[in-house]
Amino acid sequence: MRKYYLLLLFMSIYSCTVFGNNHSKKNDPNLPQANAGLQLPAGFTAIKVAEGVGRARHIAISPQGTIFYKSSRLVNGKGIFQLIDKNGDGIADSVFGFGNYIGTGIAIKNGYLYASSDEEVFRYKLDAKGNVINPSQPEKIITGLINRHQHESKSITLDDAGNLYVNIGAYSNSCQVNDRTLHSPGRKPCPVLDSAGGIWQFKADKLNQTYGNGIHYAMGLRNVVGLDWNNQTNTLFVMQHGRDQLHDNWPEYFDEKSSAELPAECMYELHKGDNCGWPYIYYDPMQHKKMIAPEFGGDGKKSTTDYNNPVIAFPAHLAPNALMFYTGNQFPEKYKNGAFIAFHGSWNRAPLPQQGYYVVFVPFKNGKPTGKWEIFANGFSGKEVIESTRQADHRPCGLAQAPDGSLYVTDDVKGTIYKISYKK
Amino acid sequence: MIKKVVTGVYILAMAIMVSSFHQNQISASIARGKQVYNKVCLSCHMIDGGGVPNINPPLAQSSYVLGDKKRIIAIVLNGMTDRIAIDDEYYSNNMAPHSDLTDEEIANVLTYVRNSFGNKASAVTAAEVKVVRSMKK
Numbered sequence: 063m064r065k066y067y068l069l070l071l072f073m074s075i076y077s078c079t080v081f082g083n084n085h086s087k088k089n090d091p092n093l094p095q096a097n098a099g100l101q102l103p104a105g106f107t108a109i110k111v112a113e114g115v116g117r118a119r120h121i122a123i124s125p126q127g128t129i130f131y132k133s134s135r136l137v138n139g140k141g142i143f144q145l146i147d148k149n150g151d152g153i154a155d156s157v158f159g160f161g162n163y164i165g166t167g168i169a170i171k172n173g174y175l176y177a178s179s180d181e182e183v184f185r186y187k188l189d190a191k192g193n194v195i196n197p198s199q200p201e202k203i204i205t206g207l208i209n210r211h212q213h214e215s216k217s218i219t220l221d222d223a224g225n226l227y228v229n230i231g232a233y234s235n236s237c238q239v240n241d242r243t244l245h246s247p248g249r250k251p252c253p254v255l256d257s258a259g260g261i262w263q264f265k266a267d268k269l270n271q272t273y274g275n276g277i278h279y280a281m282g283l284r285n286v287v288g289l290d291w292n293n294q295t296n297t298l299f300v301m302q303h304g305r306d307q308l309h310d311n312w313p314e315y316f317d318e319k320s321s322a323e324l325p326a327e328c329m330y331e332l333h334k335g336d337n338c339g340w341p342y343i344y345y346d347p348m349q350h351k352k353m354i355a356p357e358f359g360g361d362g363k364k365s366t367t368d369y370n371n372p373v374i375a376f377p378a379h380l381a382p383n384a385l386m387f388y389t390g391n392q393f394p395e396k397y398k399n400g401a402f403i404a405f406h407g408s409w410n411r412a413p414l415p416q417q418g419y420y421v422v423f424v425p426f427k428n429g430k431p432t433g434k435w436e437i438f439a440n441g442f443s444g445k446e447v448i449e450s451t452r453q454a455d456h457r458p459c460g461l462a463q464a465p466d467g468s469l470y471v472t473d474d475v476k477g478t479i480y481k482i483s484y485k486k
Numbered sequence: 487m488i489k490k491v492v493t494g495v496y497i498l499a500m501a502i503m504v505s506s507f508h509q510n511q512i513s514a515s516i517a518r519g520k521q522v523y524n525k526v527c528l529s530c531h532m533i534d535g536g537g538v539p540n541i542n543p544p545l546a547q548s549s550y551v552l553g554d555k556k557r558i559i560a561i562v563l564n565g566m567t568d569r570i571a572i573d574d575e576y577y578s579n580n581m582a583p584h585s586d587l588t589d590e591e592i593a594n595v596l597t598y599v600r601n602s603f604g605n606k607a608s609a610v611t612a613a614e615v616k617v618v619r620s621m622k623k
Binding site for chain 1: 524526532536537539540542578579580582586
């Protein structure tokens with residue numbers, strides 16, 4: 063009798079384990095998924111070309127096809143990684159690490175690889191094959207940029223006239239006397255704006271430049287992570303991360319829902335001397351107006367006509383981390399000279415579900431967005447609903463175009479590099 | 487003999503009552519703490535205490551939350567902008583002071599946090615918050 067019970071017990075445990083195994087196999091994230099788990103428009107395919115090394119932020123690809131990405135975490139003391147593909151099958155078999163600093167920005171121009179830490183910008187000469195000649199001895203182009211551990215990443219892009227543009231994010235949410243504090247008033251003039259909250263222009267080839275050598279190109283931008291030079295209009299385009307916590311700090315004017323939907327994430331076209339208005343205003347995408355921030359006398363109703371208008375506005379808090387104009391020939395005609403944006407995905411929409419975690423396409427005509435944007439690549443998060451940001455399996459963060467016209471997307475959760483291609 | 491048994495049963499019953507009273511008190515504190523959490527802390531530390539990677543630290547399985555009560559009471563009262571490693575990660579946001587919350591509310595929210603998201607740790611009392619509040623930073 064006793065033996066019989068034991069057998070029964072054993073059998074039930076056994077069947078549980080088998081069942082458990084089957085169950086986990088079905089959802090095994092390591093099994094290959096169609097299009098690397100992404101949803102794409104018809105004719106597009108995606109593969110993962112690399113995974114697992116660092117937190118991949120921005121990415122740059124040379125005319126020869128060498129691929130580099132910047133990591134916001136060191137791996138074996140290195141913060142820049144080049145994908146190595148010895149057998150030429152398009153999938154990296156290893157990575158080559160160099161650069162002993164973390165950061166976000168990376169770009170290639172005129173035979174140089176530029177990369178930023180959270181305080182400095184360096185450059186490395188590339189050889190004829192697009193490889194870095196001296197990985198341990200870069201030239202220091204810019205130094206001494208402010209890093210107060212909020213919006214500290216320094217994104218970079220270059221124009222065709224020898225200039226480099228760097229974002230210096232505001233070390234504050236809305237320039238309150240006490241940051242992110244209930245009813246703390248705004249500081250006017252906002253002292254952050256002297257050295258942060260804007261875009262600075264430097265020479266691409268001069269060593270050891272700092273604030274005094276640069277041009278304060280545009281101000282009133284809270285934090286820009288995605289930016290790109292548009293060769294059609296010959297102007298700089300940037301994506302601002304809008305302010306947080308309207309409800310937390312001003313509950314009398316904003317309920318949780320309006321705080322989740324305000325303010326818009328805005329795209330600006332910048333010219334020298336522009337002011338986009340942070341921290342004094344925010345953009346309301348429903349009213350299509352620049353609103354006075356509550357820290358500066360606003361109440362969710364008062365608007366102003368001062369400051370730059372966005373060229374297009376997106377839903378709140380989606381965190382645009384990369385902007386890239388598509389100039390390749392592989393994708394269908396409608397993509398030519400339009401913009402891709404990698405939305406990292408929100409956190410400041412709670413208690414409502416989080417949104418974003420996708421790559422968007424914005425069609426352009428004559429250098430202006432036509433107004434109808436669409437989700438281009440979705441499914442990075444691997445979940446139907448994200449309640450808490452950490453639930454996202456992947457978060458898109460960087461974009462680059464390969465010489466053959468395919469699009470590369472980075473993910474800074476697992477260090478995944480996706481390649482998206484089109485075939486008629 | 488009978489007297490002894492009765493006393494024994496009585497003491498046992500009292501002990502059970504006291505402890506269940508204590509247990510009820512803790513559950514009440516957790517329930518009230520959840521309301522404070524949802525109102526004040528959730529937007530940064532998230533509904534599951536998971537925080538936001540690289541921005542706001544998790545409270546789930548945090549060595550801070552499970553550790554010295556005085557330290558986390560002080561964090562709620564004074565905010566935190568230290569940018570020191572929290573369980574081997576750095577976070578880039580400012581936590582504002584929440585000294586406008588009462589001793590009771592802070593005790594409740596920390597008791598909630600220490601007993602949610604997979605955490606299990608002793609309750610925080612208003613008396614303990616009062617002591618930290620009085621020790622000017």
